[in-house]
Amino acid sequence: MVVLKDESAPIRSSIDVMRVRQIVREWAVSLGFSLVDQTKVVTAASELARNTMVYGGGGELRMEALNSDTRRGLRLTFSDQGPGIADMEQAMKDGFSTGAGLGLGLGGAKRLANEFAIDSRPGQGTTVTILRWNKL
Amino acid sequence: MERIPILKMGRVLLVTIQVDMHDRLAMTLQDDLTERIVQDRAHGVLIDISSLEIVDSFMGRMIANIAGMARVLDAETVVVGMRPAVAITLVELGMTLSGVKTALNMDTAMAMLMASFADKEHFNGGSQG
Amino acid sequence: MAEQESKVAQLLKKHEQDVLQKWLSYQMSSMTWRADLMKESDLREQSREFLQLFIEVSQQSGPGADAAAWKSAKEMLAEVSRSRAMQGFSPSETAMFVFSLKQPLFDTLRRELNDVEELSREVWSTTTLLDKLGLYTVEAYQQSRESVIARQQQELLELSTPVVQLWDHIVALPLIGTLDSARTQVVMERLLEKVVQTGASIAIIDITGVPTVDTLVAQHLLKTVAAARLMGADCIISGIRPQIAQTIVHLGVNLADVITKATLADAFAVALQRTGARVTRVGVKE
Ligand SMILES: Nc1ncnc2c1ncn2[C@@H]1O[C@H](COP(=O)(O)OP(=O)(O)OP(=O)(O)O)[C@@H](O)[C@H]1O
Ligand SMILES: [Mg+2]
Numbered sequence: 237m238v239v240l241k242d243e244s245a246p247i248r249s250s251i252d253v254m255r256v257r258q259i260v261r262e263w264a265v266s267l268g269f270s271l272v273d274q275t276k277v278v279t280a281a282s283e284l285a286r287n288t289m290v291y292g293g294g295g296e297l298r299m300e301a302l303n304s305d306t307r308r309g310l311r312l313t314f315s316d317q318g319p320g321i322a323d324m325e326q327a328m329k330d331g332f333s334t335g336a337g338l339g340l341g342l343g344g345a346k347r348l349a350n351e352f353a354i355d356s357r358p359g360q361g362t363t364v365t366i367l368r369w370n371k372l
Numbered sequence: 373m374e375r376i377p378i379l380k381m382g383r384v385l386l387v388t389i390q391v392d393m394h395d396r397l398a399m400t401l402q403d404d405l406t407e408r409i410v411q412d413r414a415h416g417v418l419i420d421i422s423s424l425e426i427v428d429s430f431m432g433r434m435i436a437n438i439a440g441m442a443r444v445l446d447a448e449t450v451v452v453g454m455r456p457a458v459a460i461t462l463v464e465l466g467m468t469l470s471g472v473k474t475a476l477n478m479d480t481a482m483a484m485l486m487a488s489f490a491d492k493e494h495f496n497g498g499s500q501g
Numbered sequence: 502m503a504e505q506e507s508k509v510a511q512l513l514k515k516h517e518q519d520v521l522q523k524w525l526s527y528q529m530s531s532m533t534w535r536a537d538l539m540k541e542s543d544l545r546e547q548s549r550e551f552l553q554l555f556i557e558v559s560q561q562s563g564p565g566a567d568a569a570a571w572k573s574a575k576e577m578l579a580e581v582s583r584s585r586a587m588q589g590f591s592p593s594e595t596a597m598f599v600f601s602l603k604q605p606l607f608d609t610l611r612r613e614l615n616d617v618e619e620l621s622r623e624v625w626s627t628t629t630l631l632d633k634l635g636l637y638t639v640e641a642y643q644q645s646r647e648s649v650i651a652r653q654q655q656e657l658l659e660l661s662t663p664v665v666q667l668w669d670h671i672v673a674l675p676l677i678g679t680l681d682s683a684r685t686q687v688v689m690e691r692l693l694e695k696v697v698q699t700g701a702s703i704a705i706i707d708i709t710g711v712p713t714v715d716t717l718v719a720q721h722l723l724k725t726v727a728a729a730r731l732m733g734a735d736c737i738i739s740g741i742r743p744q745i746a747q748t749i750v751h752l753g754v755n756l757a758d759v760i761t762k763a764t765l766a767d768a769f770a771v772a773l774q775r776t777g778a779r780v781t782r783v784g785v786k787e
Binding site: 451452453454455456458459460462463464468469474475476477480481 | 689690693694696697700701702724727728729730731732733734
């Protein structure tokens, strides 16, 4: 697997979250994603970027375009130095929210991606990584 | 401040959402709409999302909120023109917007509202003010 | 690198025309030559080009072989494999293009080299080189076959899932054959696209021709119904056979919010009614 290009973007405001949607869309298009796949990965990115802003107190997105023998993919890593998540199992559950949300963001992002990983340390921050491959 | 315009057509308010909007703008729209429903004594709200390329849980929640508040204020909401890719993704996300009426295009949305206004009129014995 | 030019390259340069002639006649007389699939002039051109590239590749003996020459040789072989795969050659028929060069090459070496040790050394290194290139041809062949198959599968998928408009505002998707998760997904996307194109308010998904339904497929069906509703269209699922009904209930899939009908005809009747159309018989006496 080869990283074709990578880039970072800040996530501090709801305008940044919107920019994340735009730039992830551009990358997905350039990797040849179908319209439905583009929409899925952009939506997942929007959820995670908003979590980074709202709960993580702001942070960063790192985007990587990947190339393996047979397919291309987009890896997105959202990281913050916020309070972290104490009970991961609970946070991943659909319908659980400590804010005003519906609690669909994390679970939804996992369903919309091909691979999902979350790493969080209370008091230190949270990192969520998703990867979506394009279909042949 | 930046705002999304709300058009009035008789008893119906019409909002067209452009390609994307940020969360604060969405919150403002929610507030503006509820105010206008009361102010204009509207019975229907049409939200045209046919140019919207994604709906995430935040925007989905905003749409559901608008419909809920409108209902309390005796107005009916129809969401118009959601794109297939958006709908597929929203379902995968886990949102079905079950309390919200939907229509493929403006014509059918308008017809739906008119039909339900007629029912209401009938119910009120035609003495609609 | 001031390396000395290899013996094979020297000999090949000297006898290029002779080797080419023998190689060509060898290829065309062999069992694997397909006169039905390829013109002789094309074969001549390909052979001439490859022989030149091969001379360049074998220019430097040993592992320090020239990278640029290797690259062009490989590119050429990839192109040959691709076109032969399209023309319908088998993998071994395609690989024979490279392997058949051995005979005329070794004949030349045997004729020109008198020292037994030198002869066997050159034969060995040439064999290794040609084997590598031959294997590369097979790989390239495989790859282009795979892409042909992938394309055909896609075409087949699209052929096998026609969305038809039955009436104003009514579209139907008669599904036939086994549904796997990937096919269901493609089919559903097409159905929703068609709904937008035609402005249909009702979509009938008929699964009479589907032998079994597993959890994933059932869930895809339900997601499609939910997505269609978000867009403003209703779905009716028709043709659910008794076994499938049982599976669906066993799987715990909730069809409560979905309109289901026994047959496509029943579904169509409901759809007509909902869109405000009425069916009456003309000319039937009471
Ligand atoms: N980056 C983060 N830092 C700290 N806590 C987080 C972070 N991301 C998520 N969480 C916690 O996990 C919970 C669940 O997140 P999730 O995105 O699923 O739902 P939500 O954001 O509350 O609602 P929704 O996304 O549906 O609007 C959040 O309420 C929050 O408590
Ligand atoms: Mg969230």
